Amino acid sequence: MNSRAARPPSKVWVIDDDETVLVLAEEVLSAAGFRVRTFTDAASALTAAERELPDIIVVDVIMPGVDGFDFCTGVRRLPQGASVPILVVTCLEDTASIDQAYEAGATNFATKPLNWEIEIHRLDYMLRAARNASDLLQKEQETRLAKEEWERTFDSINDIVNVLDGDLRILRANRVTQRVFARPQEAIIGRYCHELFNAGQGVCPDCPMARVLGANQSVVAEVKCGAAGGLFEMAISPVVNPQGQVTHFVHVARDLSEQKALEAELRQAQKMEAIGILAGGIAHDFNNLMLVIQGSAELLLSAEATDRNPEDLEAILEAAKRGARLTKQLLIFSRKQTNANNRRRLDLNSVLTNTMQLLKTGLPKSISHELHLGAHLQAIHADSVQLEQVVINLSVNAAQAMPGGGTITLRTENFRLEPAAAHAVPGLPPGDYVLLTVSDTGLGMDAATLAHIYEPFFTTKKVGEGSGLGLAVVFGIVREHKGHIACDSEVGVGTTFRVYFPALGQPADSAPPAAAKPPAMPGGTETILVVDDEDTIRNLLGRFLTRQGYAVTTAADGEIALRQYSQASPHPRAVIMDLGMPKMSGWECLEKLRKLDPDARVLLASGYGGDDLESRALSAGAAGFLGKPYNLANLSRKLREILDVRRER
Numbered sequence: 001m002n003s004r005a006a007r008p009p010s011k012v013w014v015i016d017d018d019e020t021v022l023v024l025a026e027e028v029l030s031a032a033g034f035r036v037r038t039f040t041d042a043a044s045a046l047t048a049a050e051r052e053l054p055d056i057i058v059v060d061v062i063m064p065g066v067d068g069f070d071f072c073t074g075v076r077r078l079p080q081g082a083s084v085p086i087l088v089v090t091c092l093e094d095t096a097s098i099d100q101a102y103e104a105g106a107t108n109f110a111t112k113p114l115n116w117e118i119e120i121h122r123l124d125y126m127l128r129a130a131r132n133a134s135d136l137l138q139k140e141q142e143t144r145l146a147k148e149e150w151e152r153t154f155d156s157i158n159d160i161v162n163v164l165d166g167d168l169r170i171l172r173a174n175r176v177t178q179r180v181f182a183r184p185q186e187a188i189i190g191r192y193c194h195e196l197f198n199a200g201q202g203v204c205p206d207c208p209m210a211r212v213l214g215a216n217q218s219v220v221a222e223v224k225c226g227a228a229g230g231l232f233e234m235a236i237s238p239v240v241n242p243q244g245q246v247t248h249f250v251h252v253a254r255d256l257s258e259q260k261a262l263e264a265e266l267r268q269a270q271k272m273e274a275i276g277i278l279a280g281g282i283a284h285d286f287n288n289l290m291l292v293i294q295g296s297a298e299l300l301l302s303a304e305a306t307d308r309n310p311e312d313l314e315a316i317l318e319a320a321k322r323g324a325r326l327t328k329q330l331l332i333f334s335r336k337q338t339n340a341n342n343r344r345r346l347d348l349n350s351v352l353t354n355t356m357q358l359l360k361t362g363l364p365k366s367i368s369h370e371l372h373l374g375a376h377l378q379a380i381h382a383d384s385v386q387l388e389q390v391v392i393n394l395s396v397n398a399a400q401a402m403p404g405g406g407t408i409t410l411r412t413e414n415f416r417l418e419p420a421a422a423h424a425v426p427g428l429p430p431g432d433y434v435l436l437t438v439s440d441t442g443l444g445m446d447a448a449t450l451a452h453i454y455e456p457f458f459t460t461k462k463v464g465e466g467s468g469l470g471l472a473v474v475f476g477i478v479r480e481h482k483g484h485i486a487c488d489s490e491v492g493v494g495t496t497f498r499v500y501f502p503a504l505g506q507p508a509d510s511a512p513p514a515a516a517k518p519p520a521m522p523g524g525t526e527t528i529l530v531v532d533d534e535d536t537i538r539n540l541l542g543r544f545l546t547r548q549g550y551a552v553t554t555a556a557d558g559e560i561a562l563r564q565y566s567q568a569s570p571h572p573r574a575v576i577m578d579l580g581m582p583k584m585s586g587w588e589c590l591e592k593l594r595k596l597d598p599d600a601r602v603l604l605a606s607g608y609g610g611d612d613l614e615s616r617a618l619s620a621g622a623a624g625f626l627g628k629p630y631n632l633a634n635l636s637r638k639l640r641e642i643l644d645v646r647r648e649r
Contacts, residue, residue: 010054010055012054012056014029018060025114029120042070042071053075060089068088072088073105087108087122089110089111091112159252159253160255164251166248169190170190220234222256236249236251348434352391353373354388366405367399367407368405370410378414380501380503386480386481395438401440406441407441409438411437415434433501437498444490453487521633523549525551526573528574528576529552529554529564529575532578557582557583561593565596575601575603576639603622604617624641
């Protein structure tokens, strides 16, 4: 009995209308360590149960008023009554009474007379079973709550999150996945992930899963996929069980399309700011060019035919070429990128050479430039327009740091970072790089300023003198090229930026192209329609083509051109037409000409920049395209090609 007395006391109720049974039960159960409470009727016990419930109940069936069956039913209806074990006791041994007891909510059943010493073991068993059931229920509730918490967390992530099996089939998908791909959960589960991301066009290009399987570790990569060419940052991580086996994969994807668009807009805004800064110098240079053209033309007009100096014509041509080169460079630099990735094998020396003329033109004359191009420079994989922006931004910043004048030095060289010296350039992995250095002799920066230079909109300039975007854009471009940028500066001494671009391991092909022979200027006798809203251009082309033997008609806009083309019999053999015209654009006129005459041969021309203009023109049905300003030899050759193709048909 001592071991029973050591048991943590459990509260037990005994309900019986026989006082003798109650006395015996209280004596034996108390001695066994139970805390006993007795009731002579079930109604009183049921009233007490509404206030407090014991750990276990023993109740007789046959009692006056409320019997044992009714008592069981009443207890089970109470808020906490479902978990209390109830032993129903009766002298009835028929099967119907036993069934009725269990239906009423009895946990166990015993028949009188009871041996309370033996019943103690039954009560212990019923209590252990109740505790085990309670523990199991609690664990089930904890598991359910943990599962609900996990699912809430899973669904609260703002990125696309999927759980994949080894075949890349989706086992689970969060709500963002359902929203982004506009599919319910049941339409996603069981599908291959590329069915969602690549619109059923097969495995995504550059899918990182192969690298995950090869290295058995997480991989993060940018993947371009989908019918619309969406760009996603994807992270795939294997999930390993205690035995080291990969059971499934967690796939997280973030749509970068909007982010990339915003970054492009930021770069474009900063380009416009840089052009604005350079505008004064560019305008000055253009005015000089116009002075040469105007003055030379006046000399030619005022001189007698026999006294006209060919040098005046050469000066005009040279000034026009310089203006064309400068305009082309501005158009290339200022254009918006139309493709997500315009990178190719590139020679950084060529980029600096091309950009230097724009810098010399646009920056104040008090700024001198030194250019040191490394020999045998390795090639890099880069976007030339973005590299020009890096060079221009750094150079403009340098110039603004030298209000009284100074020197900007640009230098390129091959650079190898050995593993043993990796600490020399923190954040740069060992390897081969092409190093661009931009130094100035300006005001310099203190350590506090240096710590914030790459932050967007951080600037030390006065209001209206700069947006603070320049270095933030440079940092973003360098990072996109997997490069690294570092800066050293000292107040009163100057600043040096070092930009490292990963090298391709091959020398860049920087040999200058062989001088081309002047192209021939072939002519013909066909009828040509020239369409341009500029009188001077119509007159120039009319005079030139007539001299080459062609019959020429002209139109000042698209409406006149359509009318002349339709009324002419036969139709003109070719049309030379500008894209930017009032009333009707060149695009619209081209479309209507093609409807009027599907065999119309139209050579489009435009002074606006853009890599895609030629391909767009050809796709729209044009026979050819020329970018303004073009030389007359190229025009004659292109026109002859168009006419000869027509003749062969």
